[in-house]
Amino acid sequence: MIATQTITPRLERSYARLGVLLIAPTILVFSLVIVYPLLAAIYLSVFSIYTPTLEGNFVGAANYVKLLTGKAFWNSLGVTLIWTVGTLTLQIVFGVGMALLLHQNIWFRSLARSLVLFPYFLSTVVAVLVWRWLFNDLYGAMNHGLMQLGILDLPLDWLGSMPNAMIGVILVGAWKYFPFVVIAVLARLQTIPEHLYEAAKIDGAGPIARFWDVTLPQLRNVLVVIVLLRAIWDFKEFDLIYLLTGGGPVTSTQTLSLLVYQEAFGLNQMGQAAAYSVGMMLVMLVFMVVYIRKTGKEG
């Protein structure tokens, strides 16, 4: 008894030291790649800086005043929200639908599962080039197909006019990222006990009632996580939109990420860009808090 009392704390202390040692590299890397840029951005945002020379002078809150009073930030925030809500909705609808479909048949599942992942694994640059070719107003397959089917009379300028450009971007985003939803939902579907469906059948529930009363409640938690994660990722999406429309026509698909990029490297205003990015980060913080709250509750 006495022996264990003296030994346990010593053991615990050495475990604690080992713990600190093991976690140290993570903290170091985290500081280097997250904390430092974050602090640097906040620091830069109170200067007016010319990007090529990185020289400038202190301007205090001037960049933030412009953010709040100017049109650019609010326009881009609106664009970002439309893009995020639009593409996320389609991702969820197609993702859940496809997962339910794949869940039906085991043989079909293993084959289709790998095919469905294809857009997700495809490099964005390659994917976007293909889509730009499909969307092209002069030689694009999309216009050709739709005209053949008699849906269009004249070729449509898909990416160069509104609202087509936004619709196009949203569609490509949904196509690219819905596999993530499929995989996550499919994994959850496979863990729903078969007995629940059988009990529901005996209780007189038809296929639709079984979906609402058994499947959906079981998917609820995973859907919350998917929606929040995808919302965060879609909100800060850059390459797909940049490559597809470059933010155009004019600024109608210019999301916040693109605005920051444009400000920093198009207009060479690094300080203003830093202020925009801090503003963007504050908006994202809202998502983060909801996410942490939701996932924290489960555990």
Added chain:
Amino acid sequence: MADVTLTNVRKQFGTFVALENLDIEIKSGEFVALLGPSGCGKSTTLRMLAGLEFPTSGDISIDGRVVNDVAPGKRDIAMVFQSYALYPHMSVAENIAYPLKKRGVSAADRKVAVQKAAELLQLEPLLDRKPKQLSGGQQQRVALGRALVREPKVFLLDEPLSNLDAKLRSYMRAELIELHRRLGKTMIYVTHDQLEAMTMANRIAVMHGGKLQQFDTPDAVYNRPANRFVASFIGTPSMNQLEGQLDGALFHVAGHSIPLDRTRFADDLGTGDYALGVRPEFVAIGDGELPAKIRLVENTGHEQIVTLELTDGTRLLARTDAARRLDVGQNVQIGFHPDAIHLFAPGEEGPRLNKNDAASVIPMRSR
């Protein structure tokens, strides 16, 4: 209340034959146990009655109506699963009310029915909880409540007690017997536990390898087992079965002969290989001609289970009262109560060859 009939039912999964030649007639209001070792096809039988599986051939009828193509929800049956299968996001009250809701019963009527079921099963204080917040026994009762709330014709129960601990199990066993008595509904109960089957059922269908072995009262399956499988499956410890040769009225085993009362057995038995069956309680130690050695004595407090070894190494069990002094290694003479001897044809499912009326029941005192 309804009769349930399976007529020449066969069930295949691919090429695997899970059930064949299954003929069972269950009377209205009966409590029937489907009993057999794991994998013998009990659940498959029950699931076909529920409509969750469909027979490859043969007919299933409930209340005189062939239900082969009728959906589970339209068969007027209720089922209790081994895993309970409660809807995790619904409260106890919502779980119990669900089958009524899906049948369009009004909210007010549902409430009354749930209240009634909750009273019967002592679930009233738990109605607002979620299944996760209940113990195994409570979940079990909710599952029962969901089954009986809409007063189906037939209750199907698939090993409903096997996830409970021993004490709760014996309590729930009594509860189920009581419930059956009160409701008077047909109940079909799957179990691999012979104690459950023996204590609860009016009749037991003993199954083995996808085939029905015997369908009779607990008394009959115990005292007049149809074949060697039933004889060995029913009873703990199970019946001793000694393989030997029959020659006239003598049964030769381990170099000795046991005289038999030939009038108790079928008249046309020829000379050859048979198995002699005798339950441990009818093996008398120190009273007989068969020499044996005591190998093990297990005293359970109110009785002793004695492992005996014959001269050829064959082992058998005897059951004696706990007060008796027996030593391991001791040589004894043993004998079998003549009215308790069964004779079986050889083979795992060798049929019993006693004349049918010759019940091997002996009053307790003379054992």
